[in-house]
Amino acid sequence: MPDTLLNQPVREDPDRWYCSNMVGVPVGLIGSTAFNRCLRRMSIHGTRETHPGLFRLLGRCETQAAAAEVFAHYMQIEFGLDQDRDDASRRRATSYLELLRGWGVDSNCPKAAVLKGWVESRFGLVPIFHRQRLGLFPSPGWSAYLQDKTDSRFHTNCIYQQFDLLYEYCQWSIRHFKAPGPRFVRLWRGTNAIEEQLVEGDARQLLCTVRLNNLVSFSDSRERADEFGDWVLETEVPTVKLLFFPGLLSGHVLGYEGEYLVIGGRYKVRAHHGWF
Structure with missing residues (x-):
């Protein structure tokens, strides 16, 4: 060599x-x-x-x-x-x-x-x-x-x-x-980097698979998630992947109401472009 x-x-x-x-x-x-x-x-x-x-x-x-x-x-x-x-x-x-x-x-x-x-x-x-x-x-x-x-x-x-x-x-x-689950919780995440996260499918066909960072923020509000990107990802997160959810701790902790901290990896999502 x-x-x-x-x-x-x-x-x-x-x-x-x-x-x-x-x-x-x-x-x-x-x-x-x-x-x-x-x-x-x-x-x-x-x-x-x-x-x-x-x-x-x-x-x-x-x-x-x-x-x-x-x-x-x-x-x-x-x-x-x-x-x-x-x-x-x-x-x-x-x-x-x-x-x-x-x-x-x-x-x-x-x-x-x-x-x-x-x-x-x-x-x-x-x-x-x-x-x-x-x-x-x-x-x-x-x-x-x-x-x-x-x-x-x-x-x-x-x-x-x-x-x-x-x-x-x-x-x-x-x-x-038995809250916010007990097994799954439907959450939304705004993003401008859908193509970089895509691993399977086509975001423009609604259903696709993305690879998210190892720790990510989600919202329990579609409207709030829409403020954070042109695309909104909708998915069911297993509660075993939650590190934090609203109401878990006393007082105000994260940057906005309704924020969840989720352990990442690959997720099947519904990808919505713009307001829906």
Whole structure:
């Protein structure tokens, strides 16, 4: 082989990477359209076993609002989230709420990259977009994403473990209160990049399959989704792929009402162009 070829960097397709995860379900299945219909539950290994007290307390709650208060109080105590932010003698504790609000402002900021990195670590799904389409590896886009997702400012205070608990609490809540599911929820997402996401079918024929980023925002309002792009994708999301839904936590968390955080992969969607 010529030396010129030996010196060229290997460019890999991240979609073909073998990735481990912490939910005991093959990554290829999690990211497939088949998974979205199979009604299979997922649980992040060791999370509930490490925090049995939280789920005992949650089990006594009769309403979603009461459960949200219990979860917030437990997270404050377990991770020191109520510490004095003006205390210069110690570094401020990073909070899951801080990162969620960061996502709500800009889903391509470093805080959002940490969230995408959490999905990558726990579910094995690699992102396909962060500031730009990531494409083959290595690339400048991948370098920027890796730098953002490992930003030391947001990797204090067991931040991944905080999101592990958020996911398990979300799934507990869905099963306990049978909302917004119990198995599926119809959601909408606005986009201007339908052709880049398309993997099967033709968007202009209404039904098609798209590959979404490993973590994406959806809306429970068609009208609101229409504000975010020329195309609106309509689909049924399995509730096991929800990290956050409106009412799960106390107070206002994300950027707008009706926003859901959904673990991505391939989805069969109805693609609507413009107002419908």
